[in-house]
Amino acid sequence: MDLKTALAEEIAKGAGISAEDAAEMLETPPDPKMGDAALPCFKLAKTLRKAPPAIAAELAGKIGKPEFISEIEVQGGYLNFFYDRKRYAQDTLTQLLAAGENWGSSDIGANKTIIIDYSSVNIAKPFHIGHLSSTAIGSALYKINRFLGYHVVGVNHLGDWGTQFGKLIAAYKMWGNDDEINRDSVAAMLKLYVRFHEEAEKDESLNDLGRAWFKKIEDGDKEAMRIFGWFKELTLREAKRVYEMLDVRFDSYAGESFYNDKIPAVLDELREKHLLVESEGAYVVMLEEENLPPAIILKKDGTTLYATRDLAAAEYRKKTYDFYKNLYVVAYQQNLHFKQLFAVLKKMGHDWADDCEHVAFGMVSLEDGTMSTRHGKIVLLEDVLSRAVEKTLSIINEKNPQLENKEQVAADIGIGAVIFSTLSQNRIKDITFSFDRVLNFDGETGPYVQYTHTRCASVIARHEENSESMDVSVLENDEAFAVLKLLSSFPQTVLAASEKNEPFYITRRLVELAQAFNKYYYEYRIIDEDVCATNARIALARAVKDTLKTGLGLLGIKAPSKM
């Protein structure tokens, strides 16, 4: 049982309210000088018909001071509690040292499956910074939920279906060069695609050619499938190179084409349930009761849409994985699409539609406007990563030229910086991409947290193991106590990140922990002649190191022990 719960029970006894209510009322004061936990007595004023300060004073007398509380103070309408710091340090460190890098893990997800649909590469399209949010958020949620005991299935819902692939093949047949494609892969495909659009402006008939080739893909034509399969393979090879760098993994690459043969069954089901109605030549599901525009399921020409395949995909996922949650990490531009998708599923009688969730995030744009693949106005993710690594390497050469494994460390720090900056704000906020910002390694950044980790690692490495016990009284100072409180609440942070699908909760907490530790580290020497005191301070450093490493790991960031 944690301290807050224990405190709530004591308060409940004294105030004659339920422990749940007391826990609900307890809060953390804005300044640690005011206390470690506070009970605002304003709400009690109504029922008790007394002024809040009087209630606080009265409660202070009624609540027997538990041994883990060192002091109870009345301040205005607040009743403030101070923890016994020595005891707090002892308890916290004991728990943390036993847990090590598992601090914050849990089994609440046992026997539950979470599907996470993220990154979703488009075939023949470059991997640019616009894909970073989905990839980084999805991957972090993957790691976070697995840490909480969930069985997680990462799905890369490939964008591998649509007339654009017919156009691409048509372009390849006209102007393609195998050597160039093998060498430049996606860049070469993009060139073909752009040229196709340029030429089609002049010659309309090219579009028919493109449609014809797409028809061949649909019909499983041998040549069309061979070329398309080749393009797909090359695109994935390129994407996987980036995934490798980012430490991102998937359990399934079932994309749009995978669901193609599962669509007829969905259409049958929609008809059977009388949901599919003809409208302006197309077939739609009306969503008037839900206050949403109709969802188009079949086009006038009888072909399917994105939404149709997503319906098939959702049903397939439920059938195959029986998920507890089904998350779509997709930009907020698709808000309406997902509302409609879930509404249709619900109308079909699938209660599990409520377990589907759109984890939306903001747009990424460039300083001079929106990105455009077709106009080549993009920043490739690989370029960002390699520039970050390069910069890191030059910093290492300047600050720590003797470092072993420089290249590996530079990769860990540089790439970590990019991921960290992506995950350091609320999902929903738009991002204007800036090299200056991403390549800044000072302050609230990935390298800062990693640096703190190496400080811990290095001080621990200097300490000789011994069998003397800890003297935790040296951790009663404000700086150490602040570190301990942050460490102690790390598990709640992980849980909140999972519940709200917000990896940045962890990012922020790591920054706070690093700041608190750096402050402590500056003020106090860790290793000195007093063995028992040193043991306690080393234990603190070890707990910080493990927690930072765990947290960074959950974000997909490495924690080198030297940098």
Next chain:
RNA sequence: GCGCCUGUAGCUCAGUUGGAUAGAGCAACGGCCUUCUAAGCCGUGUGCCAGGGGUUCGAAUCCCUUCAGGCGCGCCA
């Protein structure tokens, strides 16, 4: 026109279910390395929390409204 989202310091952002004087980082300036990694620490200044109304003992937070910006709104994904 309708719907959703965003608006907090010069810039980028925090701010738990409403709670005590609204906080960080960056940028600027000034300090701190013969001692555990200075990618660090300390200090200095900055706010009509977009505007207005309301609910409440108490509002950056909840409700209404106006403004600004973004996204979306039947055959793209």
